[in-house]
Amino acid sequence: AQKVTQAQTEISVVEKEDVTLDCVYETRDTTYYLFWYKQPPSGELVFLIRRNSFDEQNEISGRYSWNFQKSTSSFNFTITASQVVDSAVYFCALSEAGGNEKLTFGTGTRLTIIP
Amino acid sequence: DAGVTQSPTHLIKTRGQQVTLRCSPKSGHDTVSWYQQALGQGPQFIFQYYEEEERQRGNFPDRFSGHQFPNYSSELNVNALLLGDSALYLCASSGHRGYTEAFFGQGTRLTVV
Numbered sequence: 001a002q003k004v005t006q007a008q009t010e011i012s013v014v015e016k017e018d019v020t021l022d023c024v025y026e027t028r029d030t031t032y033y034l035f036w037y038k039q040p041p042s043g044e045l046v047f048l049i050r051r052n053s054f055d056e057q058n059e060i061s062g063r064y065s066w067n068f069q070k071s072t073s074s075f076n077f078t079i080t081a082s083q084v085v086d087s088a089v090y091f092c093a094l095s096e097a098g099g100n101e102k103l104t105f106g107t108g109t110r111l112t113i114i115p
Numbered sequence: 116d117a118g119v120t121q122s123p124t125h126l127i128k129t130r131g132q133q134v135t136l137r138c139s140p141k142s143g144h145d146t147v148s149w150y151q152q153a154l155g156q157g158p159q160f161i162f163q164y165y166e167e168e169e170r171q172r173g174n175f176p177d178r179f180s181g182h183q184f185p186n187y188s189s190e191l192n193v194n195a196l197l198l199g200d201s202a203l204y205l206c207a208s209s210g211h212r213g214y215t216e217a218f219f220g221q222g223t224r225l226t227v228v
Contacts, residue, residue: 004157037219043203044119045158045219091157102148102171103207103217105157 002027004094006106013082014114021077021109023092029053034068034075035093035103045091051075079111087113117142119208119220127226128196136191136223140208146170147189148217149181150205158205164189193225201227 003026013019025034036048049059051068059066063080079086089110093103120139128134140147146165150158160173164183183189187208193200203224207217 006157042221043205043224044221045205045207047216047218050216093157102160102163102173103150103158104160107155107157 002094002104004092004104004106006092006109008109010110012112012114016081018080019082021090023075025073025094029096033095036077037091039089082113084113084115119206119218121206121220121223123223125224130196130227132196133194136204138189138206140187141218144208144210145187146209148207149191152203152205196227198227
């Protein structure tokens, strides 16, 4: 069975600080996909990144970066120089095979950026 | 280009009643998935529809059923509502060929009283 654990329930940081959101996953599949989604107060889930199990290269997109380590089954997300607009709930998710199948989500981390 | 649209946005029902939620997928998408998100939790997969057939199902009772129409839109039906069915119901659409990112709607907030 697949499982995603986000141990940090809530995080608060002052604007411009860096913050890392942790994600640990469990799966028996050798091929799988990892995702991060952002959920603002409006409710919809906004896609941030998809990473397949064969690609352990770290990725950077502007102020966002992701660190994928298969050895520790972790897929952590770092926001550099945080901004108030980054305040939201962030979900890590796991999918098998092609990634169009069902997503297994963690319980989310509520991030609050204090101005 | 409209994204995923869901209706209604909010709904209040009485325990034991039945409810129907609706979803129109993003243009070009033919696969629709439904998720239930209880307060303070991550979304839980209910089922996925493709070509008007249920393709995958999560661990939800038969009270939860769905339908997909020829235009790819979808409905989620819940019978014999329980207080525990109160949640945000999210619809996601995607394509079925290769990988296409799943786009989520803003959800329907269902409250059962």
